[in-house]
Amino acid sequence: MADARFVSHLNIADGQRPENITLEPDGGAVVTFAYSRQIARIAPDGRVRVLATLPAPSAGAVTPALTSPFLGGVVRAQDGTLYFLYATGTGDLTGLWRLRPGGEPERIAALPADALPNGLALDQRTGLLYAADSVLGTVWRVPAGGGTPVKWATAPELAPAGFLGANGIKIHNGAAWVTNLDKGTVLRIPITGRGAAGPVQTRATGLVNIDDFDFTGPGNTLLAAINADNKVVLVRPNGHTTVLTAADGLQGPTSVAVRGGTAYIASAAYFTNEDPNLLAVRITSGR
Known part of the structure; x- marks a missing residue:
């Protein structure tokens, strides 16, 4: 991979720790700031604009595994609508x-x-x-119009082993691909012709602390953020290789998004507490 460049250095004092990322057509990115309950846009020039702040839960609420309210994954539909996940330990706010x-x-x-x-x-x-779902070891399915979630997939491979299980997820080549942070695995769950979940297939192992990921192209090669280990790895069907480290600017990478030949990596600095940021890097191999 080519040298990484900083798109934005974020403000840790303002709670700007990016948990997840989705890309916009103009080169901007939308991120979730996990513990400040904010959705924000990072412009191509690095400027940050908060789009929304989610309501705080009632006093005494405890979010499963993480304690504090947690704003997780975010995706963007073609019409610009954003969808994101919020967990608070309360029934009135947790959901899509x-x-x-x-x-x-x-x-x-x-x-x-x-x-x-x-x-x-x-x-x-x-x-x-x-x-x-990192605690219940489940993949939920919901129509974009909303409604009652369906337990689409539940399996031992998705369950946590002490902290967090199913973590990152992408739809790719007729399947849902899911990482398991505790077990260090990349899983493939086929989507059948009727939309049901097929048997869980383990496609990569030995990646403990794996967080979010994205594919580098039409094949099954992917880039994955290894959060606590402060690295990004290139995962191929025959193994994996570290391609970015703290020397490139990583500060506890949480999420990856690829567009064309560029990968964007968000770092939340959960463990370093120094410089949460957004990096961009050209993909020069592994497609």
Whole structure:
């Protein structure tokens, strides 16, 4: 991969720790700031604009596994609508939320109070959203119009082993691909002709602390953020290689988004507490 460049250095004092990222057509990016409950846009020149702040839960609420309210995965539909996941440990706020251009955030699907919805993927072909639940070891499915979530996939491979299980998720080549942070795996769950979940297939192992990821092209090679280990790895069907480290600017990478030949990596600095940022890097191999 080519040398990384900083798109933006974020303000840790303002709680600007990016958990997840989705890209815009003009080269901007939308991120979730996990513990400040904010959705924000990072312009191509690095300027940050908060788009919305989610309501705080009632006093005494405890979010499963993380304690504090947690804003997780975010995706963008072609019309500019943003969908994102919020977990608070309360039944009135936890679930799938939507923000239409110029509108206000609204919850469109409730998830259980004991859930921790984390990664989010949109199947543009069907208009269905898939949410990876890190505590309940479940992939939930919800129509983009909202409604009652369906337990699309539940399996031991998705469950946590001490902290967080199913984490990042993408829809790719007829399947939902999911990472498991505790178990260090990349999983492939086929989407059958009727839309059901097929048997879980383990496609990569040995990646403990794996967070979000994205594919580098039409094949099954992907780039994955290894959060606590402060690196990004290139995962091929025959193994994986570290391609970015702290020397490139990583500060606890949480998420990856690829467009064309460029990968964008968000770092939340959860463990370093120094410089949350957004990096851009040209992909020169592994496609």
